[in-house]
Amino acid sequence: MSDALPIEVTSPTPLLELRGISKEFPGVKALDDVSFAVFPGEVHMLLGENGAGKSSLMKVLCGAYRADAGEFYYKGEKVAIGSAADAQKLGIAVIFQEFSLVPHLDIAQNIFLGREPKGRIPGTIDRSKILADAKRVLGTIGFDIDPSTIVDKLGVAQQQMVEIAKAISQNARILVMDEPTAALSDRETELLFALIARLKADGVSIVYISHRMAEVFALGDRITVLRDGRRIDGVRPADVTPDQLVRMMVGRTVDMTYPRNFADKPGEVLLQVKGLSSSTGISDINIEVRRGEIVGLCGLVGSGRSEVARAIFGADPVSSGEIIFDGKTISGEPDLAARRGIALIPESRKSEGLALLRSVSDNLVVSALRKLFPSGLFDQRSAQRTSDGLIRQLRIATPSARQTVGLLSGGNQQKVVIGKWLAAGSKLFIFDEPTRGIDIGAKSEIFALIDRLVAEGAAALMISSEQVEICHVCDRAYVMREGRIAGHLTRNELTEENIVRLGMHHA
Amino acid sequence: DGETIAVFTKNQTNPFFQTVRVGADNMAKALNAKTLQYIPTKPDSIPEQLSQIEDVVVKKPSAIVFTPVDYKAMVPGVEKINEAKIPVVNITDRSAGGKFLSFVGADDYSLGLETARFLLKTLGGKGNIVIIEGVKGSLTNVDRVRGFNDALKENAGAKLLASQPGNYQRLQALQVMENLMQSNSQIDGVLAANDAMAVGAIEALDGANRKAQVIGINGTKEAIDAIKSGKLLASGDYNGFAQGCLGTMMAIRSLRSQPVIGEIVLKPTVITKDNFQPFDVPLEQRTCPTFEDAGKLGAK
Amino acid sequence: MTDITKEAIVPPRSFLSQDAIQVFYRLLAALLICAVLAVLSDSFLSLGNILNVLRQASLTFFIASGLTLVVLTAGLDLSVGANVALSACIAGTVIHKTGSPALGILTGLACGGIVGLLNGVMVTALRIPSFIATYGMLWVLNGLTYWYMAGETLHGFPAGFRQIGSGYLFGLPIPVYLLLVFLGIGTLFAQRTIWGQEIYAIGANPVAARLSGIPVARRLLLVYAVSGTMAGLASIIFLSRLNSAEADIGESLTLPAIAAVLIGGTSLFGGVGTVFGTFIGALILTLVLNGMNLLSVSANWQPLVTGVIVILAVWLDMKTRRRAQ
Amino acid sequence: MREAAVVSEPNPLQRIPGVAIVLVLLIALFSAIAPGFLSVANLSNVLVQSTILTMLALPMTLIIMTEGLDLSMGAVLTLTSLCVAIVSLATKSMLLGLGAGLLVGAAFGTVNGWLVAILGIPPFVATLGTLGMAQGLSLIVSDGQSVVGIPHSVRDIYSATLLGVPVPIVMALVTYAAFHGLLYHTRFGTYIFALGGNREALRYAGLSPNKLLIAVYALGGAMAGIAGLLMTARMNSGHPTAGLGLEFDAIAAVAVGGTSFERGNGWLLGTLLGVIAVGVLRNGLNLISMPSSVQVASVGVLVIVALFLDGLRSRA
């Protein structure tokens, strides 16, 4: 493996080839006879619906899962990838969808976990070298931060950057990125794209999983589409339109413009927030949401949008200000807000949204227990019926309502988080990044659902980093900057340009 | 006058040691001295009593009245006291080492022997017997059970069915007894190494509507009550009150340069329904024996 | 829905829930121990002995059933034993002073419940991890009890009161009826009420539970109070069964209760387990001790055997659980 | 804003852990009211008394960091203490005794690790089981009796001094230094953080979490072996119940010291402070002759107060 790689994008032999990979979980055929090839120096996009098997294929590729059947070829030679160590020897590095960082170690220790430079005394670590090395790696991806910072103190985006640094530091020939931008802000996304370009120039192959069409066409050299565990097709971006790609992924046509039936006249005021401040860093927030409206809440990552959502829901303590919902002032814990009819779909599905060890059904009914069982007596059958309905409605790919929710694919987990509030009969839905990690088909269905909800008299407050979405579906939007409302945009003013302008620091 | 006597006992849960402490307090009050009680927070904890000794040595009380939680393992502690030149009297369990002014205690072996003999005599020297043991390895238990067994050996007609641990705990003794009754249809006598276990065994017998003669050891108030009501055959008097009194007395006398008795081993008394009256007096109303009585009670 | 998606959805293989399967395996383990004992000892299979075992298991079960709820929320209550001791001593005093068993029972339950509630307050309002909060509480309660009892023993209670612990009704010991009642109530509460569901949800992920609109603090208070009240109930049974109480009765009750919960298949990480499993756990522990008494196993060997059984029981559980998945 | 919170230093007062505050308060209080508390002899007492618990609490910190627990430590300590006594009695050699203690301790630790890592039994249950086994073996090898008559060389370990410092304190300091180095400066230490924080990360890094886990538990057992030597030396005998329940003291010290039971966040110095705080409290209360029932409760109050202060701090 010491021989230099031919930097030849059109090399006839793939760098790595997977043939006939199958992988079955109880009740789920995650991969069914999938073949997949990566050529040197290409960015290979891997697309598919939620639960199509993308992450599973990559986990097989990097040795985290053992395939039931299939063969691996490295530069045309048959190899075995039975463990993470095997994959590493072949120069494969992965940035997982779920973080693989150790919270109470610092950035440098995380980057070089298992590959620490040896100190003078056996067993010890050369502290100055590890810091210097980390600094260098962080430099190559343009991430300026002290490598001795403890990872637990970092935000999601920063953790994602460390994750990337960790993969880069392995000098991999093949780099797998599973939805790397889902948690990144625009600035970090740009850094990442620049990095990808550089790696590509160095002959590194990149497998890139994403649900964002724009990225597919901006970055991809080749595209492989999976559907229900099968390989559907391999194409070049130049040869397809987004519509065609989507049809390959979902097997039908999807309207990607998120149609909305805007009401002529907004309804009565449902939520009124007056001068809200909280120790989490937001101050003097004034927001109004009327029945029948979808109101956007935009701004840069870290501008405090989630904090506003949490404060309204009672999840964070309010230091001053007033929240009037449906004519009455509310203050207290989330259970009070929930009972009055507010729903919060939080931004982190794993830590805040789901009981991963419990079943899909348990998770789907948990917020609606009081409504479904007013007598206080719980009935498993009726809970199951309710969840079966939601599973159908949201097209959640799961073998049954009894499946453990932690075993679903990322996007399907997100659907469960959304689904649990549908049964509760809430009046105001606060969505914090509801479509993060959700495939295009599901996205348009979810927007159709929100549209239906508000048409029936509910309202929604929606936080999203994808400004296109905000512009398409919102009646109007507030833009936040540094913990305050920086401006308000009406339907007519709602453009990406305006959002960015208002949201920028020192605009 | 005004001496402080540090009194060490094994735990705060066993009623026996409460009688020791009250005895010591009574005597100290009578002699114009005062006591400081040291009890491990975890019952019978060796490391803790060792620490307490080390702490007390810093405080330098006039004298110490000492019950080792373990007679062998506490020897280094006693040596620490000796090194600090604090006079110390050993009560209850005889320490395996160290220098003491005096020892005041009862003889566990003969207590076990005598109470068991009494039971066997009542049964006419024969019958099916079970032993409920205390905490494995504690001096009191070893000697008492040895006494039980020797009494059994004297009576060829008596048969030992089982010897099982109740750890000096009422509930455990009750459950052991319940279980033993399942496998033994006829149990005539129960030898329990303390009163709490004896009473536990009686509850088990009552619950199964079975009868057996039961003895315990310590002479606690509940045992006396049970003897009065005829449920308990007898209890060996361990006489903690006298031990506390006499131990403190010896310590104070030595501080005042009065003569002391080097060793007082209280004679075993078997409390039965014929002689319980003197024992049926509330603790607070009892009076300590005098120095002259001490000789009669069992000085060697 | 497209046809392909439909294919991916395979119906569940078994109509039994995972919990039911686990309980079944555990029951099997208990029966296995019974079979071994029946072979080794003639007296084991007598009706008397079986009732005996059930009655002995009941005390552990009362404590452990409340504890199960706490463990389901990913908490732990190390103070249950000390709570039993204090409640028994206070209830005993009340009966002595007033002569009214009813008043004594109420006091015992209330005392246990209040201690539990205090645990709950420490865990929710003061945010002290339950393991530590209840460990601290254990010592505070011990101190209180030692001080209150001052080395004395309470004994001698009215005959009527003593029936609760040692009486029979239609040939069955009264504690066995109580055991069945609380087994039923506990199971219904955990499986068939929305509070039970909420408790499972809290254990599985407290943050998500809070953001799902569950009043987490109130439910936790409830759970700790119930655990305390069950300790109070156990103290009453203890009192009437042994006709006496002293300061150190709790010490030997805590670890067996926790062991019963864990052998019963409830996970310390919360969200998984059943009250019925705990019952079987208590049963297994009692069977082992009963067997060792019947077989006259030397005292020295008893902790060792118990330790091995605890590990074996849980290991078998893990094995079957893996297979079932 | 959270971004700001990362950069700016929080109020330094808020960063002082609860255990340090409690310790300082206790020392101030007892200096004022307990005669003799500040004497060198007494302070040396407190430290010497804390050494055995230190030996248990340090490895317990590492075990808790792996989201584990070792309930068997007290019982294993008891067993190793007996082994030290029996072997040194038979061979008249302290070193052989220590060797036996270490061996038995490490063996038990390895069994714990094996049960937890390979069989996947939850640590609480696995070590509850081995607790029973160690306790049973202690009773069996000693037949419930104390083992006495051991050579003087063993006893000297506890009572001797090195350059005027009692040997147990020297041993504890060396142990602390070793653990500090191990946890914060070696690869093994790094992996301990990962065992509790993110076991998957270790697996992806090509390391075996199972082997590491076993090593951590084995270390705990071996330390119980060393503590067993100290215990035997302290009692000049072996006793079949001497160390029972010490594991809970160790766990309390770890918790008081600010190590959390989740996600591999541990603080060794805090553990040391926790051990000393418990020692100071007991010693001071003995010196002022506090009634024993209050002493019993005070340990509970200490634990609760320290954790409460920590909770306040983390919320601020």
Ligand SMILES: Nc1ncnc2c1ncn2[C@@H]1O[C@H](COP(=O)(O)OP(=O)(O)OP(=O)(O)O)[C@@H](O)[C@H]1O
């Ligand atoms: N460990 C597992 N056990 C059981 N089922 C699994 C497991 N891992 C994945 N699956 C199932 O395999 C299927 C494919 O999942 P995978 O995570 O590969 O989807 P994905 O394409 O990455 O989806 P997403 O876009 O939502 O991340 C899903 O139905 C998922 O529920």
Ligand SMILES: Nc1ncnc2c1ncn2[C@@H]1O[C@H](COP(=O)(O)OP(=O)(O)OP(=O)(O)O)[C@@H](O)[C@H]1O
């Ligand atoms: N400058 C930053 N770079 C990277 N991550 C950040 C930054 N600022 C905050 N974060 C982290 O990003 C996450 C979201 O931030 P926060 O909730 O404060 O703002 P938001 O506007 O709601 O952002 P989001 O778009 O993620 O909802 C948090 O976990 C936070 O710690």
Ligand SMILES: [Mg+2]
């Ligand atoms: Mg995925």
Ligand SMILES: [Mg+2]
């Ligand atoms: Mg956010």
